Amino acid sequence: MKLPVKMTINGQQYSHEVEPRLLLVHYIRESVGLTGTHVGCDTSQCGACTILMNGQAVKSCTLFAVQADGASMTTIEGLAKNGDLHPIQQGFWEKHGLQCGFCTPGMIMQAHQLLERYPKPTEEIIRHQLEGNLCRCTGYHNIVKAIQWAADHMATK
């Protein structure tokens, strides 16, 4: 049995017929074909699947595609505008906030939410807000620096 879903992702409309059990992350990766959002676990711990749904950071592995019907989503692919990197993306590059890159899209999307809520976050706030995003490569040290860089550069805009 399949159900119709319609949603906007990075400003573009998509509509498909999907199984009710299809996870949103698999819808994005397979049906829509945007593979920047990653699957890293099966218990909602790792955050590699983090996207923005109706402006809120959500773990797309913990939603069904049908639950996102009618929603407006931003994935990592939608962050850069006209080829210009978002300051958060730039910050990760400047401060070596990634090594293997697999957790990075989720980290960046979560950082987006974090900086909306806390435009001038302390290190403690950043670390607490990243509690739902796991990285096995960086030890988090440079991820914190990347987000601080982004905060500084977004504040001056």
Next chain:
Amino acid sequence: MATVSQERLFGKSIKRREDPRFITGRGQYVDDVKLPGTTYAAFVRSPHAHAKLKAVNTTKAKGVPGVVAVYTGQDVKVGALPCGWMLPDIKVPPRPVLAQGKVRYVGEPVAIVIADSAYTAKDGAEAVQVEYEPLRGVANPQKAYDKGAPQLFDDIPQNRSFYWTIGDKAAVETAFRSAAKVVSLSFVNQRLIPNAIEPRACLASVSPATGDLTLWVTSQNPHVHRLLMAAFVLGIPETKMRVIAPDVGGGFGSKIFVYNEEVAVSWAAKALGRPVKWTAERRESFLNDAHGRDHVTEAEMAFDRDGKILGLRVRTHANLGAYLSTFAPLIPSYLYGPLLSGTYKIPAIFCEVWGMLTNTAPVDAYRGAGRPEATYLLERLVDRSAHELRVDPAELRRKNLIPAFTGGQVYQTPVAFAYDSGNYEPTLTRGLELARYTEVRKEQEQARQQGRYIGVGVSTYIEACGPAPSAVAGSLGAGAGLWESGQVRVHPTGAVTVFTGSHSHGQGHETTFAQLVADDLGIPMEHVEIVHGDTALIPFGMGTYGSRSACVGGSAIVKCLEKIKDKGRKIAAHLLEAGEQDLLFEAGKWSVKGSPDKVKDWGEVALMAYLAHNIPQGMEPGLEATSFFDPPNFTFPFGTHVAVVEVDPESGQVKLLRYVAVDDVGRVINPMIVDGMVHGGIAQGVGQALWEHGVYSDDGQLLSATMMDYALPKADQLPSYQTERTVTPSPVNPLGVKGAGETGTIAATPTVANAVIDALAPFGVTHIDLPLTAEAIWKAVKAAKK
């Protein structure tokens, strides 16, 4: 065309070239690769730790709409998964791709279901009916040796795969007999589960035209995967298989090995004539990725009256799991025993290791691989000894450090390894200075008066990396050489492509190797391209693990550059009508000494190599070189780490207040990248110290099989780290580099463990086994108070 680059790139923190694709979601990991007509695989896995496999009924599964095929051990007739390291008298159990006759660990693959979608494949897997006759299982490596313990294999009595020793037993007995003090410690180095954030995955596709197999796989060493799979398992010519390891999301050792899944998937792709894809769910990663560590050890250290170490005696039961993974025997033997001198002068060492098979997932290299086990042993024992001898732990270390040796001298340990270069004391002094050791001790005293418990932990370390001299490796049991390949191809326009046998799964080789080449040739970095991860493009390479890429892979590239510059010089001399010996090469230009206006630049020489209109008589056109670098020795990075913690004895909670690392990794190509390696390593080491534990029940059920149960370090549990370096170049490779990737993991575990136990000293706590969880700490305090 090529403009000159005056600025030195070697040693600069250049932003990574890899990053643009990763920060915009355009990386291409195996699961991102899409081929038309792909089918999807799911595995049926044993829920039992030990059982007879009576029957596998696939009828119902085959009837599930969308299921294309179901195969079992009866169908997939291929060679056993090989073990690539043989120790003397080792017993190697046959390791089937899909279980046959018996299952020996929870998660062992029993059947593969192929369907037109991943979800349907799982439906199919649930419909496979397997009949098991459960048997008793054993998970502990010491208990597996007991008479009466369950036997995994009929022809491997007492489950002992090998017994291995190193050192001088008689010398150790003498040392202990003359000792003024002997300190003993029994302890565990707990099982860890690597958990790279990208789960393992593979996609196999057979060309209908040629029958050639292309396998995309999350591998740290694509050529090794190809050789082992083609020659030893699938039985196809190496020339008819291509392995591509594209972007890989972390490895830490777990993606070195040849696993059941990629073999089954490749076999199925050939059988079906359609591409087959498999991506692990995280629970499968827990069950079937190679695990790390898992030693049970008794160790004793003998001291003379002045606190100098006289000898070290070690007995270790090493858990290998139910089968021998690809490099399993190496980890608790040659990557462990030979490191037992550490940074200390220890005249006599004897180490015995029992390599034990149990009903648990196979164990193999995990970041550090044997060296964390050796370092933890030494550093806990030294700390214990400091406590019993009533001396300051930092001073006991200082007293026993090997004095500096550099400039080509080696230090021969009593356990086979000869260290390449070392100057340990400055890292200890600087580490203590950065950590403000004396002040922290005062703070500790004051805090105790207030009922607060601060602890400071110190750990020196040394490790062997950049494996390895091939002849030595071969004599010790390696089934392969451990050199590395490099190929540098200069194009007619002067642009350069470098093919490396190393593989980056986070290490940043696309940046550091380009820096290296651009710096050496004096050409812009933008004109240098690094290619890795594809067996069709790159000469045979051994891959990336053991912190070997700069030392061994980088050195192979340097050898190529020497050959290319040599040929370039000959062409330039010919064009300038000068003698080769009269030319200078600098910043991408050859010029005649004394006549700086007589110049040929890189672009002109490269183009002429390919035009061949005017090159020396008898010289072949073209400008490229291939080299294979076989290191004459391991490299031995070293250092001192210091941690300051606060422990709440009521709740057992540990707060990591500060972490200082002073490391010596020889010369450094890109400091930012090396710092990143140290940060990541520290986090994994702290994880082992405080939180992580792959827990099996006594009879072999994996209890920590999800990220809810296995506590990976999170951002809010770790501080920022303070890192510094000393530089003692390595004499064993042209770059002077030592490895850096594993140092943090090796040092951090004992550093933090020592800090926590130091904090609890007022309670009479003298040791707590890893991991030092809140529960473990609370229990230890309660027990000590009694």
